[in-house]
Amino acid sequence: MKSIVDITDLNVDELQALIDTALDIIAHPEKYAHACEGKKLATLFFEPSTRTRMSFEAAMYELGGHVISMTDPATSSVSKGETVGDTVQVVSNYADIIAQRHPKDGAAYAAIRKARIPVINAGDGMHAHPTQTLADLLTIYREKGRFNGLTVGMCGDLKYGRTVHSLVGALSRYSDIRFVFISPEELKMPAYVTDTLDRQNLPYEVTTSLESAIGSLDILYMTRIQKERFDSPAEYERLKNSYILDMAKLSLARPDCSVLHPLPRVNEIAVEVDDDPRACYFKQVLNGKYMRMALILKLLDEAARDPKKTLLHSPEAAKGLRCRNPRCICSIETGIEHVFIEDDRQPGHFRCAYCEAETE
Numbered sequence: 168m169k170s171i172v173d174i175t176d177l178n179v180d181e182l183q184a185l186i187d188t189a190l191d192i193i194a195h196p197e198k199y200a201h202a203c204e205g206k207k208l209a210t211l212f213f214e215p216s217t218r219t220r221m222s223f224e225a226a227m228y229e230l231g232g233h234v235i236s237m238t239d240p241a242t243s244s245v246s247k248g249e250t251v252g253d254t255v256q257v258v259s260n261y262a263d264i265i266a267q268r269h270p271k272d273g274a275a276y277a278a279i280r281k282a283r284i285p286v287i288n289a290g291d292g293m294h295a296h297p298t299q300t301l302a303d304l305l306t307i308y309r310e311k312g313r314f315n316g317l318t319v320g321m322c323g324d325l326k327y328g329r330t331v332h333s334l335v336g337a338l339s340r341y342s343d344i345r346f347v348f349i350s351p352e353e354l355k356m357p358a359y360v361t362d363t364l365d366r367q368n369l370p371y372e373v374t375t376s377l378e379s380a381i382g383s384l385d386i387l388y389m390t391r392i393q394k395e396r397f398d399s400p401a402e403y404e405r406l407k408n409s410y411i412l413d414m415a416k417l418s419l420a421r422p423d424c425s426v427l428h429p430l431p432r433v434n435e436i437a438v439e440v441d442d443d444p445r446a447c448y449f450k451q452v453l454n455g456k457y458m459r460m461a462l463i464l465k466l467l468d469e470a471a472r473d474p475k476k477t478l479l480h481s482p483e484a485a486k487g488l489r490c491r492n493p494r495c496i497c498s499i500e501t502g503i504e505h506v507f508i509e510d511d512r513q514p515g516h517f518r519c520a521y522c523e524a525e526t527e
């Protein structure tokens with residue numbers, strides 16, 4: 168039985184198999200209309216979301232399955248102080264698979280350690296958002312027909328934006344990928360993402376200028392400045408208009424550059440761009456539903472064939488270490504066993520198994 172914390176829990180062959188299933192669903196939806204009959208998806212959303220939750224729910228309905236939902240933690244037992252671990256243990260009795268979104272980093276791994284059914288991370292804090300990456304990958308594949316050899320620009324809030332962290336993890340496994348990270352200095356890509364690229368000797372450029380970078384890109388992935396994750400409202404006000412992609416800037420891009428965005432957009436893409444053939448963000452939404460259908464099918468199938476639970480990381484806890492990330496679920500909920508993974512390329516260096524932050 169497999170669960171998904173981040174996109175790297177799926178290897179490149181598994182990603183291609185999901186893409187192939189999604190393409191088959193698009194071509195022959197009737198073949199899949201009863202595939203999940205009698206199965207229930209529980210959507211546990213501890214953080215506001217409409218589109219990701221609705222995308223999961225639509226996916227399950229289109230597979231002939233049922234959905235039960237926790238949409239508002241304020242009206243659930245979470246408001247009484249229930250932990251993520253307890254919630255998923257309870258829900259494991261009601262459903263066959265869980266999609267969970269949570270505002271704290273590492274909450275997906277906390278759920279997976281306790282759940283008796285597969286869990287899909289639908290976004291945990293600023294850490295990861297693997298099913299958005301599945302939407303992104305299918306969009307890139309349908310637009311470009313390949314992943315190898317692409318120059319991919321990511322622009323906006325690369326610090327707090329979990330979608331770009333997962334997308335780098337996915338694309339870094341293809342060959343000749345070149346990344347261009349475009350952000351204000353204050354919102355640059357976190358070290359745990361760039362460290363992975365450094366360790367693999369993968370090239371990336373860092374710049375603050377969208378105008379200077381845009382002309383070299385095959386893919387431009389725009390992101391929203393993540394207001395809700397700022398400690399200081401004044402800092403958000405100062406940075407909120409850092410990048411606005413309008414037709415004047417898009418005219419500097421290649422004619423075949425594809426513009427992606429996970430949505431919701433605030434003002435970082437002007438509405439005038441929507442009619443340009445390079446704008447792919449609404450197609451991306453539909454692709455996300457198909458990839459979630461493919462993922463639900465895969466995980467339910469694996470759980471039926473092998474109901475034994477496999478933890479993604481063995482709990483070889485390094486004694487005495489504590490996660491130093493104040494946004495990590497380990498730092499917030501009590502009773503969570505702190506678990507660390509030794510960096511295989513840097514012996515003696517440990518990362519929190521929940522949020523991937525380096526330890527002291």
Ligand code: NCD
Pocket residue numbers: 218219290296299329330390391429430431
């Ligand atoms: C993204 C998210 O939640 O991280 N949105 C989404 O999944 N539809 C991006 C964002 O909120 O900016």
